[in-house]
Amino acid sequence: MYFKSFFNQPLAQMSYLVGCQKTGEAILIDPLRDLTPYIEAAEKENLSINYVTETHIHADFASGLREAAVILNAQAFVSGHGGDDWKYKQLPDQAVTLTDGYVIKIGNVKLEVIHTPGHTPESISFLLTDHHSKAPMGLFTGDFMFVGDVGRPDLLETAAGMKNTTALGAKQMFASIGKIKNLPDYLQIWPGHGAGSACGKSLGAVPMSTLGYEKENNWAFQYNDEDQFIDALISEQPEPPYYFKEMKHINRDGVNLYNNDIIAPISKLNSLALTIDLRQKELFSENMSNGINIPYNKKFIGFVGWYLDYDMELQFIGDYEEVQKAAAELKLIGFDRVSGYMPTNKIRGKRYEQIEPEVFKSLDKKINILDVRTDQEWNDSHFDEAAHLHYGKLLNETVPYEKDQTIYVHCQSGVRSAIAISVLKKQGYDHVINIKDGYSAIR
Structure with missing residues (x-):
């Protein structure tokens, strides 16, 4: 045998x-x-x-x-x-x-x-x-x-x-x-x-x-x-x-049979397609795009799976090799609608605001805090002043703050809050501040 x-x-x-x-x-x-x-x-x-x-x-x-x-x-x-x-x-x-x-x-x-x-x-x-x-x-x-x-x-x-x-x-x-x-x-x-x-x-x-x-x-x-x-x-x-x-x-x-097509570069992003920015959060924070920042790493599928629309085309921002790998992983979950990618050297944007945990702890706690961790993490421990909304649900559920308010966003270690910042920015929340290194560092 x-x-x-x-x-x-x-x-x-x-x-x-x-x-x-x-x-x-x-x-x-x-x-x-x-x-x-x-x-x-x-x-x-x-x-x-x-x-x-x-x-x-x-x-x-x-x-x-x-x-x-x-x-x-x-x-x-x-x-x-x-x-x-x-x-x-x-x-x-x-x-x-x-x-x-x-x-x-x-x-x-x-x-x-x-x-x-x-x-x-x-x-x-x-x-x-x-x-x-x-x-x-x-x-x-x-x-x-x-x-x-x-x-x-x-x-x-x-x-x-x-x-x-x-x-x-x-x-x-x-x-x-x-x-x-x-x-x-x-x-x-x-x-x-x-x-x-x-x-x-x-x-x-x-x-x-x-x-x-x-x-x-x-x-x-x-x-x-x-x-x-x-x-x-x-x-x-x-x-x-x-x-x-x-x-x-x-x-x-059933779904269409598997194919291994190459994802080609594009000169202009399609405003009707979902854009996923594959850069690491440190690079994205320094030079923002209008896409959702989901870094390509070993947790990519778990993160991007919250935002896919199987009836909508998707485009990447990233480098050739990571784009091909990311597209191949999406095929593992039946998503074949990646239409192209924009190379990272074509992106021009401004940085988003971040705050160190020590500085955050010195603030007056009469501020707007958005906790984007899981339900279990929230139930284990959280700030009394915070509102809670899972980072993956930001596109589908009501954000508990107005778009003109200043919002401090955190997860457990800083990875998911960076994703959340990109989603909130995409939705028109211009005054969002990421708490670096997250809840564990603040605690």
Whole structure:
């Protein structure tokens, strides 16, 4: 048997390639749209990718299931659970619908389907067994179970707008955990995400685990009372970026196949397109553009996902290499509408105002303070005088101050407040002041 995992850092996402070396067949599990790394790995091992499957309809990235089915002519296997609202659409004719107990055979390797709802109603896991052993080797859990955590049950409600689904999902999660408790402790656990994903609240950074270890250390296995478990699961989940809503529909209904087009420079910015300025906050603060400043770094997807409009073209301000990388990452979440970029040497602007934490602390506190951190950070501690609005919601919710007022803006360390300053400036708030280094420095 051949086994290889693939980790995508921007999404903290895991996908897998499993093959039978005797027959030369292989299956992809939870692939991304760009099939290049999977094809390269398969060819290196003299394998053909004949099959593709996924554990559920993903909310945080655009699935490569249809790419594999169309481009590689791989037979697709998808969950048949979940009800009418979340059944797959526009799949290739040869696609197979999976239900609990179904066995996918890849040469002398088999994957047994276990229905494990909770994160989503259609969620399934795959129990892997090699023909050399009667005992199963491990479990591909997708977003049902992670190292140290389980999948959040609220995304259908908070991201996709399906009311009254959170409590039901939490109840299903409790039952799914009970369902796998009787499996052998030695089973390896191969999750769909690691630390950094918003699909849970306390994911571990270790890429895999064992079921026995999780029974001992994963918080979700420590509850025997269903109501207590549900309360613990629902509480303190991070806010999902707005783009999650689009992912559920894209992955259910389909999207145009992946392409790797080059993003070309433009001589003039389009006023009707969303502009994202990729420069680091220090450079942006010295020479502002009229774009939203989201620096290109390892957290780019998590930040930019709050501001995307999938019906609107997007243009970048940045250098060639970072523009191509940023556009490629947007394709991972199904956004293909980057129309061009303006080189940074063509931008002329003025700096925005900042204040040192020590100077801020000396001010009369009868001032306007806007805290743009998460709900959890706000609940943990905040200034009594401050108003709170998550930095990602500034374009969609009412800012609690007037445009002619002076506003002091802070996050925890200064990164998200710089993004917030650019959004507020774009909306016509001309008297905004960034508190350098944020709440932690002020405290």
